[in-house]
Amino acid sequence: MTVTQTSGTGAEPLTDLCASAEVSHPRPDGRDRYTISEVAAFTGLSAHTLRWYERIGLMPHVDRSHTGQRRFTNRDLDWLAFVGKLRLTGMPVADMVRYAELVREGDHTFAERQELLRATREDVRRRIAELQSTLAILDFKIDFYADARRASERF
Amino acid sequence: MTVTQTSGTGAEPLTDLCASAEVSHPRPDGRDRYTISEVAAFTGLSAHTLRWYERIGLMPHVDRSHTGQRRFTNRDLDWLAFVGKLRLTGMPVADMVRYAELVREGDHTFAERQELLRATREDVRRRIAELQSTLAILDFKIDFYADARRASERF
């Protein structure tokens, strides 16, 4: 796993480090201000969704240009990458918002954050097990159809 | 894997066999007619949902009592168990309905059914991989919080 340490403005160093665990997509170097459409292209989320994430409190707080347009930072991209992972787990958006709130509240919420992630992890483990059981059924049925088709061809 | 061969009325023996792959929950022996609430309790689906499944064509066709009430058979339970598995895969209801249609159309749809299941299987494999990647991130962050908390306790 590659941990990319992004510049950071000095505020909440621990949270920042934690928010930037693994960045999968390479990003334009040396830049730290992206428009909403750049971020949309980069993350695969729509601009609508990005604004909506901010509205509901799932984005920490996005900088603005002098004309009021959003300017996302590398830190924001890190956060979105993490949110994307949480989304893949099937975690409800409300829970992600809760996590975001805890991050905003500061370091004294570490325990609760950890607990939330732990619960999510157990959930993910359960889901993997479920999926693997469905895989067995699917294999069984696919084999069944393969046999049936071979049989019908032979006679 | 235990394959429980349920009685069957003689119609489409292959499909029947295939529909009855693995029955996870033991069920009242010797019976073959269940009310909707029994099936609801048994499958964990609500009676509402069972009726809705029938309406949209996801249930093959449920017998009725002389007063018009539904009487589900063991075969129906087998089908519902399989549908439950498909549901766990995250397959959209519309696709499940498509599969149900193919089953109703008869044996000449084996190829298409197999293809549908194959696609689903690949999807499931992808989802398992995704979930496992999120698991890595979660572990990383949970460890991070564990370390941070231990560090803050020590000083």
Add this chain to the structure above:
DNA sequence: CGCTTGCTTGGAGTGCGCTCCAACTCCTTA
């Protein structure tokens, strides 16, 4: 008989996660 329980129906409502719309501002290019 009246009451309860369980079932029936078509259609309306709900919650989630977006997704889009209308009306507007701002900046750039021709």
Add this chain to the structure above:
DNA sequence: TAAGGAGTTGGAGCGCACTCCAAGCAAGCG
């Protein structure tokens, strides 16, 4: 200067998978 493109907002709308509602029917019981 005019047009076009990208951004802004609050709020409405959408698709999915249920979930519930109202009104009614049939059976069982005291």
